[in-house]
Amino acid sequence: xxxxxxxxxxxxxxxxxxxxxxxxxxxxxxxxxxxxxxxxxxxxxxxxxxxxxxxxxxxxxxxxxxxxxxxxxxxxxxxxxxxxxxxxxxxxxxxxxxxxxxxxxxxxxxxxxxxxxxxxxxxxxxxxxxxxxxxxxxxxxxxxxxxxxxxxxxxxxxxxxxxxxxxxxxxxxxxxxxxxxxxxxxx
Amino acid sequence: xxxxxxxxxxxxxxxxxxxxxxxxxxxxxxxxxxxxxxxxxxxxxxxxxxxxxxxxxxxxxxxxxxxxxxxxxxxxxxxxxxxxxxxxxxxxxxxxxxxxxxxxxxxxxxxxxxxxxxxxxxxxxxxxxxxxxxxxxxxxxxxxxxxxxxxxxxxxxxxxxxxxxxxxxxxxxxxxxxxxxxxxxxx
DNA sequence: CCTCCATATATGCATTTGCCTATACTACGC
DNA sequence: GCGTAGTATAGGCAAATGCATATATGGAGG
Numbered sequence: 151x152x153x154x155x156x157x158x159x160x161x162x163x164x165x166x167x168x169x170x171x172x173x174x175x176x177x178x179x180x181x182x183x184x185x186x187x188x189x190x191x192x193x194x195x196x197x198x199x200x201x202x203x204x205x206x207x208x209x210x211x212x213x214x215x216x217x218x219x220x221x222x223x224x225x226x227x228x229x230x231x232x233x234x235x236x237x238x239x240x241x242x243x244x245x246x247x248x249x250x251x252x253x254x255x256x257x258x259x260x261x262x263x264x265x266x267x268x269x270x271x272x273x274x275x276x277x278x279x280x281x282x283x284x285x286x287x288x289x290x291x292x293x294x295x296x297x298x299x300x301x302x303x304x305x306x307x308x309x310x311x312x313x314x315x316x317x318x319x320x321x322x323x324x325x326x327x328x329x330x331x332x333x334x335x336x337x
Numbered sequence: 338x339x340x341x342x343x344x345x346x347x348x349x350x351x352x353x354x355x356x357x358x359x360x361x362x363x364x365x366x367x368x369x370x371x372x373x374x375x376x377x378x379x380x381x382x383x384x385x386x387x388x389x390x391x392x393x394x395x396x397x398x399x400x401x402x403x404x405x406x407x408x409x410x411x412x413x414x415x416x417x418x419x420x421x422x423x424x425x426x427x428x429x430x431x432x433x434x435x436x437x438x439x440x441x442x443x444x445x446x447x448x449x450x451x452x453x454x455x456x457x458x459x460x461x462x463x464x465x466x467x468x469x470x471x472x473x474x475x476x477x478x479x480x481x482x483x484x485x486x487x488x489x490x491x492x493x494x495x496x497x498x499x500x501x502x503x504x505x506x507x508x509x510x511x512x513x514x515x516x517x518x519x520x521x522x523x524x
Numbered sequence: 525c526c527t528c529c530a531t532a533t534a535t536g537c538a539t540t541t542g543c544c545t546a547t548a549c550t551a552c553g554c
Numbered sequence: 555g556c557g558t559a560g561t562a563t564a565g566g567c568a569a570a571t572g573c574a575t576a577t578a579t580g581g582a583g584g
Contacts, residue, residue: 245338402532
């Protein structure tokens with residue numbers, strides 16, 4: 151999957167591995183993330199497959215950088231992926247829910263503490279998505295040389311992040327409230 | 338992570354690999370899933386580490402089954418995991434959002450088709466969570482010999498599934514509407 | 525009769541992922 | 555002067571994951 155993310159970004163603009171990581175962190179972190187080493191490995195594979203080419207830029211004051219450019223074959227593969235419909239839902243793996251599922255066996259107070267901590271983390275996340283304004287998106291559009299059309303879709307993914315965090319916080323609030331009511335009489 | 342899911346279920350009741358898979362599918366599929374081969378591998382490892390033991394039950398009409406039972410060490414490790422707070426949020430990898438992010442480069446109609454297909458899939462998912470009633474949870478409680486306390490937490494995870502799907506459908510509705518408005522004049 | 529499905533376990537293999545480490549230079553703060 | 559952070563690439567290794575396949579039996583449906 152990561153290969154398509156990389157091809158997608160390179161389809162806008164030639165970039166090196168380090169910058170790809172930063173661009174991804176800035177714009178896609180609420181639905182995708184990848185380790186730097188993972189990105190370098192994928193770039194190597196993509197080049198071996200002829201999807202991208204690279205040139206080494208010599209720098210005097212900074213480390214040399216290997217800049218990757220998408221090829222025609224790369225554009226084709228990417229376009230094909232974009233056009234192929236997803237016939238399934240991305241399955242969720244949510245560690246907190248796994249823990250909660252078994253939490254009848256845990257100390258009630260410990261569960262509450264953990265839920266409150268998660269609520270705090272999700273609140274911060276929500277705030278970040280909410281603050282990621284239109285101007286931020288415009289900044290990324292300039293950086294990548296993307297079109298104004300892209301802003302619409304980028305904002306849609308930002309909106310998905312906001313809705314997700316709001317939903318998550320609502321669920322945490324509900325669940326914490328339920329546990330607090332029960333705890334008044336018990337352990 | 339899967340090891341804790343397995344320990345968690347075995348903490349209620351001794352089970353074989355095949356049944357563990359079914360129990361997980363029935364009760365945890367909206368926040369965790371695992372391949373059968375993955376479950377068998379993990380059971381093997383857990384036994385090597387002394388977290389579980391197994392006995393082979395000979396069946397005449399059916400294949401023999403290896404039934405796993407949690408050990409004291411297993412219970413300790415599981416309890417420790419339950420008590421250790423998660424200091425981070427589970428990162429999301431959502432393929433649809435990755436595609437949507439780059440979808441300014443795709444045919445507008447193709448994007449709409451894909452979003453509508455996903456909406457249909459999520460609607461079905463929501464319906465399943467909504468229909469997974471209290472009686473279903475009670476059935477699982479009996480099957481595993483869990484306590485009534487568990488019902489509270491199991492229902493909380495079910496509720497999380499409902500909220501997630503409602504949120505997702507809302508986002509899809511929003512996004513589809515936005516694209517439809519734009520498409521009236523364009524490609 | 526034959527195929528598919530359910531029950532049941534297990535191995536093999538490739539891919540993906542995560543985390544750690546090495547290398548190398550600059551700049552900034554203490 | 556020294557540690558830390560930023561820029562930049564890359565290899566190593568273990569763990570997790572996914573998918574296919576092998577084996578074996580019984581029952582249901584066409």
